Amino acid sequence: MDVPATYNDGRTALSRPVTLRIEAGALVILDSEGAAVDRWPAADVHLVDRPGRGQPVRLRCGFDRDDRLTLADDQDLDGLDRHCPGLRRTTPGWSRYWRPVLVWGAAAVVSVVLVVTVVIPRLAQEFAFAIPAAMQQRIGEQTAEQVLRLLAAINRNEDDTNRVCAGPAGEEGQAALDALAARLAGGLDEPVALSVRVVDTGMVNAFTLPGGHILVLRGLLDFAGNGDEVAGVLAHEIGHVARRHPIKVAIEMAGTALLIGLLIGDVGGGTVIAGLGQMVLTSAYTQEAEREADAIATELMNAAGYDARHLGAFLERVEAREGEPSDALAFFSTHPPSADRADTIRGNARRGAPALTDAEWTAIKAMCA
Amino acid sequence: MPPTPPAGFGRRRPEVSRRLAGRPSPAPAGGAGPVEFTGRRGPLFKLLVKNAIFKLLTLWIYRFWAKTWIRRYFWNNIRIDGDPLEYTGLPSELFIGFLIVLGILVPLGMAYEGVRLVLESASDAAQSAVDIAYTLVLFVLIQVAFYRMWRYRLTRTTWRGIRFGLDGSTWRFLGLSVGWSLLSVVTLGMAYPWMRVALMRYRIQHTRFGQTRFDFAGSGKALFGPFLLAFGLPVVLTLAFLGANPDLGGAAVDTVAGGAEPEFTNIEVHAPALLLVWLAVPFLYIWYRVREFRYMVGCTRFAEVSFASAARSARIIWMSVLTVGAVILPAFVFGVIFALAADGPGFGFMVTLVVVLYIIVTPILSYLILRYEIVAHVCRTLEISDMAAFGRVVQSTEEVPATGEGLADAFDVGAI
Numbered sequence: 001m002d003v004p005a006t007y008n009d010g011r012t013a014l015s016r017p018v019t020l021r022i023e024a025g026a027l028v029i030l031d032s033e034g035a036a037v038d039r040w041p042a043a044d045v046h047l048v049d050r051p052g053r054g055q056p057v058r059l060r061c062g063f064d065r066d067d068r069l070t071l072a073d074d075q076d077l078d079g080l081d082r083h084c085p086g087l088r089r090t091t092p093g094w095s096r097y098w099r100p101v102l103v104w105g106a107a108a109v110v111s112v113v114l115v116v117t118v119v120i121p122r123l124a125q126e127f128a129f130a131i132p133a134a135m136q137q138r139i140g141e142q143t144a145e146q147v148l149r150l151l152a153a154i155n156r157n158e159d160d161t162n163r164v165c166a167g168p169a170g171e172e173g174q175a176a177l178d179a180l181a182a183r184l185a186g187g188l189d190e191p192v193a194l195s196v197r198v199v200d201t202g203m204v205n206a207f208t209l210p211g212g213h214i215l216v217l218r219g220l221l222d223f224a225g226n227g228d229e230v231a232g233v234l235a236h237e238i239g240h241v242a243r244r245h246p247i248k249v250a251i252e253m254a255g256t257a258l259l260i261g262l263l264i265g266d267v268g269g270g271t272v273i274a275g276l277g278q279m280v281l282t283s284a285y286t287q288e289a290e291r292e293a294d295a296i297a298t299e300l301m302n303a304a305g306y307d308a309r310h311l312g313a314f315l316e317r318v319e320a321r322e323g324e325p326s327d328a329l330a331f332f333s334t335h336p337p338s339a340d341r342a343d344t345i346r347g348n349a350r351r352g353a354p355a356l357t358d359a360e361w362t363a364i365k366a367m368c369a
Numbered sequence: 370m371p372p373t374p375p376a377g378f379g380r381r382r383p384e385v386s387r388r389l390a391g392r393p394s395p396a397p398a399g400g401a402g403p404v405e406f407t408g409r410r411g412p413l414f415k416l417l418v419k420n421a422i423f424k425l426l427t428l429w430i431y432r433f434w435a436k437t438w439i440r441r442y443f444w445n446n447i448r449i450d451g452d453p454l455e456y457t458g459l460p461s462e463l464f465i466g467f468l469i470v471l472g473i474l475v476p477l478g479m480a481y482e483g484v485r486l487v488l489e490s491a492s493d494a495a496q497s498a499v500d501i502a503y504t505l506v507l508f509v510l511i512q513v514a515f516y517r518m519w520r521y522r523l524t525r526t527t528w529r530g531i532r533f534g535l536d537g538s539t540w541r542f543l544g545l546s547v548g549w550s551l552l553s554v555v556t557l558g559m560a561y562p563w564m565r566v567a568l569m570r571y572r573i574q575h576t577r578f579g580q581t582r583f584d585f586a587g588s589g590k591a592l593f594g595p596f597l598l599a600f601g602l603p604v605v606l607t608l609a610f611l612g613a614n615p616d617l618g619g620a621a622v623d624t625v626a627g628g629a630e631p632e633f634t635n636i637e638v639h640a641p642a643l644l645l646v647w648l649a650v651p652f653l654y655i656w657y658r659v660r661e662f663r664y665m666v667g668c669t670r671f672a673e674v675s676f677a678s679a680a681r682s683a684r685i686i687w688m689s690v691l692t693v694g695a696v697i698l699p700a701f702v703f704g705v706i707f708a709l710a711a712d713g714p715g716f717g718f719m720v721t722l723v724v725v726l727y728i729i730v731t732p733i734l735s736y737l738i739l740r741y742e743i744v745a746h747v748c749r750t751l752e753i754s755d756m757a758a759f760g761r762v763v764q765s766t767e768e769v770p771a772t773g774e775g776l777a778d779a780f781d782v783g784a785i
Contacts, residue, residue, distance in 0.1 A: 008452075008530035013579060013762040015452060015529055048455055049441050052412065058455070066530040066764060070452070091459055101461060104468035111471065263471070 003076050005029075007037065010066030020069060022076075022083055027059075029069065038067070045084040051077070063092040115259060121285070124251035128244040133193065133211070136247065140211025143246075144197075147215060151201050165198040165218065170367035173198070176360035177234075177367075181214075183355075184235045187303030188296075192241050196234070200368040204318055206233050208240035210247050218368045223321070224314065227356030230364065232297060232311025235304075239296030245289040252285045286334040294341050298348045301355075308349035312342030403756050406748040407453075408446035410737055416442055417733045425729065433463035439736070440522075447748055449528060450756045457532075458525035466521075512546045513539055523576060531764050537575030545571055562596045562661075563589030569665050578671065579762035587668030592661055599657035603646050610643045655689060656682040666751070674758045679750040688742040695734045700727065 007018040007029055018037060021028040027040040040061040048058035048068065057071040059080075080087055094101070131139075148163050166174065181194050193212045202219040209215065214237045216230075224230045240246065294311075301308035319338035335341075356364070420435035437460040444456035520535040527533070549564035566589040573585035659682035666678040703723050 006452075010530040011764045012760070013529045013531045014760045049445050055407070056453075058453070066527065066532065068455070068530045091461075094461065100465050101468070104465055108468040108471040 001076075001079055002030075003071060003079075005072075006070040008066075008068045008070075009037075010068070015070075018069075020071070022079055024083070027069075027083075042084045043086060045080070046086055046089050049090055050088075112259070112263070115255075120252050120255040120259075121248075121288075124248045124255065125244075127251050128248040131247060136244075137193070137211035139247070140209045140213040143209045144213050144215065147207060147209065148199065151199060151203075151217075163199055163201075165200050165368035169369060170198070173360075173363040173365070173367035176356065176363050177216075180231055180355060180360075181234055181238065183304050184231065184300045185238055187300040188238070188242050190242075192238070194238065194241065198364075198367050204321070206237055208237045208246055210244070212241045214238070214241070221365055221367070223318070225317075226310065226354075227361035227364070228307055228310035228354060229314040230361075231306055231355035232301060232308055232314060235297035235300040235308070236293045236311060238300060239293035240289065242296055243289070243292055245293065249282075249285055249289055253282055256282060256285075283334055287336045290335050290341070291344075294345055295348070298345050301352065302348075302350045304355070305352045306355040307352040309346050312345040312349070315345075316342050402749060402751060403450050403753040404748045404751045405448040406446055406745040407448055408443065408741065408745065410741060413442060413741060414733070414737055417736055421729045421733060430464075433467065434460040436460075436463060443744055444526065447744070449753075450759070452529050455527045456525055457527055458521065462521075508550075509543060509547070512543045516542045519572065528578070528759075531579040531762055534577040534765055535572070535575055536577065537571060542568070542571055558600065560589075561600075562592035565589065565661060566592065566665075566668075569668075573665075573669055577765060578759070580765045581672055581762050584670040585665075585668050586670065587664065591664055595657050595660045599653040603650050603653070606643060606646045610639050613639060651689070652686050655686050658682075659685055662747075672758050672761075673755065675754045677752040677754075678747065679752070680747055681750070684746055685739075685743060688739050692735055692739040695738060696731050699730075703727075 001022040003020040003022065005018050005020040006015045008015055017032065019030040019034075021030055025042050027042060027045055029037045029040070031037050040059075044062045046060050046063070048060050051057045051074045054073055057074050057077060057080075059069040059071070061067065152163055177196050177198070178194075181196050185192055185194060194214065195212055196214045196216065198216050198218060198221065201217045202222075203217050204219045204223045205217050206220055207215045214234070216233070216237075220233065221230065224233075297311055298308045301311070315338040416438055420431070420438065423431040424435055437456070437458055440456045440458065444454040447454045516535075516539045520539075523533040523535045545567060549560065549567055553560045553564050566587050570585045570587065573583050576583045659680050663678045663680055666676050669676050707720060707723075
């Protein structure tokens with residue numbers, strides 16, 4: 001079968017008319033005098049790209065050579081298909097690329113895994129402890145201001161002066177809280193600076209900010225069944241302070257943002273995926289921090305001679321009140337499932353004395369009154 | 370004209386031969402120029418949708434394959450003197466480039482991020498120092514990424530089996546870029562046209578087809594007028610507005626308080642006029658870029674061959690408006706629907722679905738309407754003085770880079 005074609009020899013940018021003879025096992029390129037210019041083994045003939053209907057068809061020999069054949073349209077494509085088994089392959093496939101892909105792919109996977117599991121947490125830890133205490137204090141105070149403003153906005157509490165329950169009526173409760181915190185912190189290997197404040201807000205929660213600032217919300221005091229539960233929560237927050245979790249998690253989040261940005265590359269749809277990925281990673285880091293704080297809380301309660309099982313019970317009651325998050329959402333959750341946490345705490349807790357006297361507990365509950 | 374007239378816009382070809390008057394101009398009979406664009410929006414749309422679906426399914430890793438197929442589509446449909454360009458790049462090369470950047474840049478970036486965080490909390494001065502350093506590093510990396518990207522694309526472009534290429538040094542280009550950028554800042558932007566020309570000169574003079582280099586003869590002087598009109602005019606008018614209406618805030622307070630009537634009553638005339646000028650800024654920008662493009666093309670030489678472009682900003686502006694409209698209109702419609710249907714069952718899920726769809730559809734529209742049109746229009750309005758000269762070009766023996774665009778991908782530079 002002879003087909004008219006145009007030939008580029010890959011050495012000069014001239015197009016010359018040739019005749020393409022399709023034989024068994026080869027394409028022979030004949031010039032206008034009928035002399036063979038080149039002979040392409042049929043097995044090596046590939047389309048340069050999938051042709052459009054009625055569009056010219058371009059052919060190449062192997063994937064390294066520069067010479068090309070162009071047929072005016074696609075009517076001889078079926079004939080070529082019969083002779084050239086690899087005709088429709090327009091890329092060389094992975095045979096020659098598997099090595100660099102494997103090497104660099106492995107390097108990329110290893111580096112990403114290392115970065116996520118080791119580099120980010122370790123680096124964050126190092127930096128969290130490298131920041132001087134005075135600076136942590138300053139950051140903590142600034143953050144506390146922001147948190148208080150945020151809480152005020154959420155609760156539409158416009159009266160700024162009453163945000164922290166620090167009036168004369170709360171002095172006795174404050175003293176009891178400070179003493180409790182000091183007793184619990186006594187179990188730590190290294191002393192930490194603590195500043196515990198109660199905020200007049202109905203939410204059941206407590207925060208730890210950089211520099212040892214702990215904010216206990218009034219809602220948590222209302223919800224707690226006894227002083228031991230509050231002591232357990234306080235021990236947990238002191239655990240966050242001892243491990244410098246607030247700064248550490250902030251650094252971890254910044255590192256994650258950078259990593260995911262690089263992984264996803266282009267903007268547009270990638271941003272959604274990047275957001276989801278970041279939530280999952282952040283969640284992993286905060287859950288890790290919560291488990292650490294639980295473990296320290298149990299130790300501190302044991303060392304101070306109190307019963308940490310109250311903390312477990314408290315966590316379960318809070319979850320029962322708020323409703324258990326679904327399994328799918330747990331992937332994004334900042335806290336591990338409460339049942340697991342309570343089990344772990346109970347497994348390591350020892351029986352103990354009440355953490356607060358009735359008078360102290362009453363005074364603490366009355367701080368925001 | 371091609372046997373089947375291309376669908377879509379721009380069947381009318383502006384006459385450009387007069388720009389090459391006096392030069393040998395073997396314009397083929399029938400009015401078709403030396404460069405045709407044979408693409409159609411239908412197949413491109415199918416390709417874009419297929420790519421979007423695969424990208425979604427592979428968490429965006431398919432983007433290297435998607436990019437390659439899109440480039441193949443555009444390159445194959447650009448016919449110069451009857452023969453198409455060919456894109457010989459492979460997805461695996463882009464993918465490996467990405468892996469290399471990931472394997473090297475991620476640990477480096479992490480260490481950098483750590484230093485930044487510690488220094489940032491130190492003091493305000495340290496914080497600004499770190500921010501400036503960060504911006505500079507980013508700027509440098511982006512310049513490097515650009516040059517590497519051009520080199521990759523040129524070495525992966527062939528015509529009649531002959532490869533294009535880009536030699537010259539990335540670091541020299543970086544030096545030029547940094548120097549001119551600083552000069553532009555120092556001169557309050559006045560050096561901008563000269564910077565554009567200097568950088569383009571470096572690129573063009575180091576671009577090869579086969580063994581023959583392109584050349585470039587131009588000066589920023591020719592672009593200074595358009596530059597002043599496009600960028601200077603809005604600035605001058607804004608300053609004039611502020612000059613004519615001093616103490617704008619005070620006037621508003623006076624009026625509200627029912628005090629003395631402000632002295633400058635023509636603010637009602639000035640403010641809408643200024644708003645109009647600001648609205649025109651994007652169009653002025655496009656107009657300048659097209660002007661610049663035509664000038665750069667006219668300055669380019671290939672041996673004794675000269676080039677001219679009759680690209681028109683009106684068409685690009687119209688397509689930009691159309692693209693922006695196509696993107697904003699659905700957003701508006703869905704916004705209204707959501708406002709009405711708020712708090713219905715499954716509302717949150719619906720919103721998420723639509724946002725995801727929107728993020729996927731927007732780039733498709735941008736390719737389909739604007740980028741397609743830019744390529745088609747630029748091809749159809751390009752004039753080449755002597756096609757035969759290209760036939761004398763001999764293949765280059767230069768080595769080509771083995772992997773592609775890792776950095777450029779990380780910084781998301783480059784349109785197609």
